[in-house]
Amino acid sequence: xxxxxHPEDCKQVFALLSEYLDQDLAPESCEELRKHxxxxxxxxxxxxxxxxxxxxxxxxxxxxxxPPLTPAEKAELLAAYRRWQKRS
Amino acid sequence: MLxxxxxxxxxxxxxxxxxRALLEGDAGAFDRFVDVFRSKIFQYSYLMCGHREDAExxxxxxxxxxxxxxxxxxxxxxxxxxxxxIAKNACLMKRRKSVFAPVQELSxxxxxxxxxxxxxxxxxxxxxxxxxxxxxxxxxxxxAVVRRAIGELPEIYRAVILLRDIEELTxxxxxxxLDVSQEVIKTRLHRARLAVREKLDEYLKSVQARVN
Numbered sequence: 001x002x003x004x005x006h007p008e009d010c011k012q013v014f015a016l017l018s019e020y021l022d023q024d025l026a027p028e029s030c031e032e033l034r035k036h037x038x039x040x041x042x043x044x045x046x047x048x049x050x051x052x053x054x055x056x057x058x059x060x061x062x063x064x065x066x067p068p069l070t071p072a073e074k075a076e077l078l079a080a081y082r083r084w085q086k087r088s
Numbered sequence: 089m090l091x092x093x094x095x096x097x098x099x100x101x102x103x104x105x106x107x108r109a110l111l112e113g114d115a116g117a118f119d120r121f122v123d124v125f126r127s128k129i130f131q132y133s134y135l136m137c138g139h140r141e142d143a144e145x146x147x148x149x150x151x152x153x154x155x156x157x158x159x160x161x162x163x164x165x166x167x168x169x170x171x172x173x174i175a176k177n178a179c180l181m182k183r184r185k186s187v188f189a190p191v192q193e194l195s196x197x198x199x200x201x202x203x204x205x206x207x208x209x210x211x212x213x214x215x216x217x218x219x220x221x222x223x224x225x226x227x228x229x230x231x232a233v234v235r236r237a238i239g240e241l242p243e244i245y246r247a248v249i250l251l252r253d254i255e256e257l258t259x260x261x262x263x264x265x266l267d268v269s270q271e272v273i274k275t276r277l278h279r280a281r282l283a284v285r286e287k288l289d290e291y292l293k294s295v296q297a298r299v300n
Contacts, residue, residue, distance in 0.1 A: 015196060018278035024259065042203055042212045049217040053285035056220075057253050060234040066130035066147055069122065073148055077122060078115075080155035085113055088159055 009036055013043050017050055100168065107167035111158065126151060128168075129175045132250050133182075135238055142182045150175045169261035172251060176265055192242035199282035215292035226295065230288070237287035245280035252277050 013036050019025045020033050037044055103124060109117035129150045134143035153174050154161075161170050202213045221227060238246060251262040252273070259277075263270045 011200070014200060015278070018281055019274060022259075024274065042201075042210055045212055045217075046201060046214065049214060049289065050281060050285050052217050052220065053288050054253055054281055056230060056234055056288065057238070057249065057281070057284055058256075060231040063231060063235075064131055064134050066126055066144060069126065074122070076148075077151050077155060078118060080152050081110070081115070081118060081158070084155055084158045085115075 010040065010043055013037070013040070014046070017047055020047070021051060021054065103167050104164045107161060107164040111161065111164060122151060125154070125171050128255060129171065132172065132175055132255065133179050135235070135250055136176075136179045136243070136247060137182050138239060139182075142179075146175060146178045146182055149178045149181075153178070166261075168255070169257055169265050172255065172257065172261075173265045176247065191244060194242065194245060194279040194283055196279060196282065199279070199286055215289045215296060217289075217292065219296070220292070221295060229295075230291070233288055233291045234284065237284040240287075241280055241283055245276050245283065248273055248276040249280040249284065253281070 013033055016025060016029065016033055020030065023030075025033065037047065102120075106117045106121040106124065110121055126147050129147040130143050133146035133150075134140060137143055137146065150171065154171055157174075161167060203210050204213060205211075221230060238249060241249065247266055248262060251257045251265060252259070257265065259270045259273050262273045262277075266273070
């Protein structure tokens, strides 16, 4: 965030937000970030928007369904599995 | 034999159980395994290739390779990343764009939000995310915005966000599928998320401008 008081802090936090959301940060970095968030409303607001966006991405991404498997396609796959069974 | 009960949403445990059953020669798991993974591969490859017909072919080609090489799946626990690695390669074969197209990098600085000082406090110039639309039409619009935003990401970022945020692979598994380090996955995922967030932010601002 382009914070006049803490420009570098906000930029560093900005770079780590995904790892923070994924609980992938080292404990010390996580603690520092949490402390920053305690007093930085813009960073909290941005984090919230990122969290909502990630959730939407997850919910929306699984909406396309393939057409039904044709009998010919199924037969081809089953034959491949049977061949593997015979070999093993 | 596996139970006939079919879960609507597959989870890891079910996938692993299906893979293990097939490895043990239990063909009763075949239909469900195909259902689960065909759908997943189709989702991924549709967003990676951008063409429905290509995605259908990738799904079939991938499953053929899965069954032809089933003995290469040494650990059923890793069935999801193993299948996606095969799907990723199948997508590369279908890529219609030039393989010589330069890799497009996203810069994190491009996504730093602007802010303004309104006297008492600094305010970000972003949309009001607490008011995401409930309306069915708008929800469909949001879905379309998200899918377009993902589809417009440069390929290296699109692959990561699909594997991590949609298919829920771990950082380690995504790194294995895409042949890059875990640090690269983390960097690309963050930039991809920022890019999608920004597109959604633009959309929400436009909706809020319409309402006000």
